[in-house]
Amino acid sequence: MTPAAPVPSETAEAGALPAATPAPPEGLYLHVPFCVSICPYCDFVVVAGAAARGPSNRIAAFTAALATELEMRADALDERFGPVRIGRRARGVGRPPLDTVYLGGGTPTLLPADAVAELLEVVRRRFGIAPGAEITIEANPGRDERGDARALAAAGITRMSFGAQSLDRTELRILGRRHRPGDVAEAVADAREAGIRSINLDLLYDVPDASLGTWIETLDAALALEPDHLSLYALTLDDPDAEGLTGPVGDHLPTSRGARQWRDGVIPRQDEDRAAAQYHHAVHRLAEDGWRGYEISNWARPGHLSRHNLAYWERRPYEAVGPGAHAFDGVTRRWNAANVGRYIAALSPAPGSGRDASLPAGGSETLDSTTAAAEAAILGLRTDRGLPRSAGLEPPLADVFGWALAAELLTIDDNDRIVLTTRGRLLSNELFSRLV
Numbered sequence: 001m002t003p004a005a006p007v008p009s010e011t012a013e014a015g016a017l018p019a020a021t022p023a024p025p026e027g028l029y030l031h032v033p034f035c036v037s038i039c040p041y042c043d044f045v046v047v048a049g050a051a052a053r054g055p056s057n058r059i060a061a062f063t064a065a066l067a068t069e070l071e072m073r074a075d076a077l078d079e080r081f082g083p084v085r086i087g088r089r090a091r092g093v094g095r096p097p098l099d100t101v102y103l104g105g106g107t108p109t110l111l112p113a114d115a116v117a118e119l120l121e122v123v124r125r126r127f128g129i130a131p132g133a134e135i136t137i138e139a140n141p142g143r144d145e146r147g148d149a150r151a152l153a154a155a156g157i158t159r160m161s162f163g164a165q166s167l168d169r170t171e172l173r174i175l176g177r178r179h180r181p182g183d184v185a186e187a188v189a190d191a192r193e194a195g196i197r198s199i200n201l202d203l204l205y206d207v208p209d210a211s212l213g214t215w216i217e218t219l220d221a222a223l224a225l226e227p228d229h230l231s232l233y234a235l236t237l238d239d240p241d242a243e244g245l246t247g248p249v250g251d252h253l254p255t256s257r258g259a260r261q262w263r264d265g266v267i268p269r270q271d272e273d274r275a276a277a278q279y280h281h282a283v284h285r286l287a288e289d290g291w292r293g294y295e296i297s298n299w300a301r302p303g304h305l306s307r308h309n310l311a312y313w314e315r316r317p318y319e320a321v322g323p324g325a326h327a328f329d330g331v332t333r334r335w336n337a338a339n340v341g342r343y344i345a346a347l348s349p350a351p352g353s354g355r356d357a358s359l360p361a362g363g364s365e366t367l368d369s370t371t372a373a374a375e376a377a378i379l380g381l382r383t384d385r386g387l388p389r390s391a392g393l394e395p396p397l398a399d400v401f402g403w404a405l406a407a408e409l410l411t412i413d414d415n416d417r418i419v420l421t422t423r424g425r426l427l428s429n430e431l432f433s434r435l436v
Contacts, residue, residue, distance in 0.1 A: 020372065022329040023317045024081040024095035027308050028127055030066065030119065031322030032108040033340050034059060036145055039176045040262035043240055045253055045324030045338045046106050053110075058344065063115045065347035067122050068357050069321040072347075074126035077319070084128035097128025100308035101135045109139040109147030117155035127319070134159055134198075134307045141187040142179035149194035159306075160191045161200040161231075167221040168214050171207045174266070181221070188225045198304050200229035205278040207235055208269035215278040219285060228304035232282055233297050234275055237263045249363045251324045251335045276426050283422050294384045296425050313379045315372075323360070336362040370396075371436075378432045381410075386419035396435045404431055 033045050034052040051058045074084075082094035101123055103116065111119075116137070123129060136159040139146045149160065166172050167181040184201070191199050201222050205215055222230065240252035255263075283293060291299040295313060298306065311318055320327040324338040336343065337360060349355040367375065374396045380387045389412060392401040397418070404410040409424035409431050420428060 020331050020369070022080070022331050024077060025127075025317045025319035025327070025329070026096070026098065027100035027102065027311045027316070027318040028098050028123060029308075029318060029320040029322075029325055029327075030070075030101070030103045030108075031320070031325040032066075032103060032105040032111060033062070033323055034105065034110045035107045035140075036110070036142075037176070037178060038256070038259070040259040041175065041235060041237060042259075043238055043252060043255075044106065045251070045322075045340070047340050051340070058340070059111060059115070061344050061348060062340070063111060063119065065344045066322055067119060068347040069359065070119070070122045070126060072357070072359055073319055073321060073327075077127075084126070086128040095128075097130040097133075098123070099130050099133055100311060101129065101133065102308045103137040105138055107140050107145055108137050109145060109152070111147075113148050113151035113155055116152060116157070120156050129156075136161055136306070136308060138163065139187065140179060141183040143183060143186070145178070146183075146187045146190070149191045149196060153194045153196055157196065159198040159200070160196050161202065161229075162187050162191075164201045164222065165204045166207060167203075167218045168210075171210055171214065171218075174208055175204070176262075184222075185225055188227065198228045200231060200306070201225070201227045202231045202233065204233055204235045205282070206270050206272075206275035208266040210274070210278075212274060212277050212281065216281060216285075219282060223285075223289060229298070229300045229306060230286070230291070231298050232279075234279070235270065237267055246338070248339075249337045249361050251326065251338050251362075253324075253338045279426060280422060283425075292384070296382050296420070296428060310383075313383055315376055315379060332364055332366045334362065334364040336360045374436045377435055381418070381420055381424075381428070381431075384419060386413070386417045389416045389418060392418055400431065400434045403434075 031045060033047050035046045035048045036052060038046050038048045050056050077095060084097055085094040086097055101120070108116070120129075120135070129135070135156050137147075137152060137157050138161045141162050141164055146162070152160070162184060164184045165175055165177055167184060169181060172179065172181070188199055188201075203218060203222060239255065240246050240250075241255055244250070245252040246254045286293060286299050291301065292305075293299045294305055295309070298309070300306070315328070315330070317330045318328055321336075323336055323340050323343040326333060326335045328334075343360045346358050346360045349357060377387065377391065377397050380391075387397070391397050401410070404424070408421055409427055410418055411421050413419050424431065
């Protein structure tokens with residue numbers, strides 16, 4: 001087994017604001033938008049039906065477009081920071097190889113394993129992949145959706161993240177999921193047998209009509225499968241249309257009428273107090289079992305923190321390709337528009353059209369110092385390392401620090417750092433809204 005690279009949280013100052021200078025990416029995100037069906041609560045950029053399955057599916061066309069975007073983004077990075085340092089260029093001027101690669105979606109395991117291997121080969125050639133890099137792929141647990149774990153491991157995948165969401169049949173049906181609880185156990189077993197080094201399970205709490213007892217049973221069942229990482233998310237039903245995220249260059253797709261009707265029906269069946277009880281139980285249950293709750297929604301066994309996601313929370317630069325994907329160079333955020341058809345058309349123009357491939361539509365935002373400082377404070381507080389105590393004397397935290405301490409949302413830990421309490425994690429949105 002290749003030795004793991006140093007865990008970023010052990011080498012970087014959580015919440016520290018780096019110099020406002022663009023830097024080459026340390027990680028790369030590839031968004032794959034295909035699913036067999038679309039869950040009614042999902043706001044990710046996803047297409048299903050004939051686009052994902054059957055004789056007219058667009059997977060091959062999309063994969064070709066994604067490879068073209070990888071080449072074009074790498075060309076731009078070469079111009080800004082020099083070629084990647086690999087092989088004979090391992091030292092000296094240029095950009096370092098990637099520490100993490102993440103294939104998310106959607107259901108990236110709907111891609112043939114050889115297509116995943118080909119994309120990763122483009123990444124290795126143009127971006128470099130460091131020894132011991134973390135390479136993650138998301139998957140649904142269903143037999144016809146989770147892909148061939150052995151072939152994925154051979155392609156270079158080191159980590160799989162399964163969208164289990166629940167291990168209760170009734171909850172899965174309410175959520176519109178296609179798989180059954182037993183599929184999750186099979187998926188984990190297959191990944192283990194294939195030699196995948198790290199396995200994550202996503203679970204949802206505050207599911208409509210769910211009870212604390214059902215949540216306890218789901219969490220116990222998940223732990224019995226012995227995953228290495230757990231991501232526990234409250235079911236949040238946003239409205240990207242109302243938030244202005246679905247326009248021509250928006251990073252979200254419009255919400256379907258059916259999904260909107262489903263959300264309108266289930267929101268009254270959620271309960272904040274029940275959600276708080278479910279979260280409290282998870283905090284105590286996982287702590288008793290030796291898990292580290294290193295971020296508001298994420299727990300890991302030793303050595304299995306998600307290095308890719310830590311890069312986001314520590315505001316380190318990352319590249320991104322695919323519809324709706326976001327990139328960050330330390331100063332400016334850039335995103336691709338969500339429309340999959342237009343994405344493919346831009347990068348793979350029709351023969352005879354007279355057009356060359358072009359980067360997809362999208363947008364960008366350069367962060368000013370005030371926004372960057374607020375973002376650094378919020379992201380730092382999301383993690384269990386929090387912020388140095390001195391941050392309580394500086395903007396933006398200084399203005400609300402006393403209130404947050406009195407409200408028992410923050411505390412000073414044994415390392416003299418400001419961290420969220422469990423109550424603070426539950427009410428973090430209230431605190432964070434005061435920092436922006």
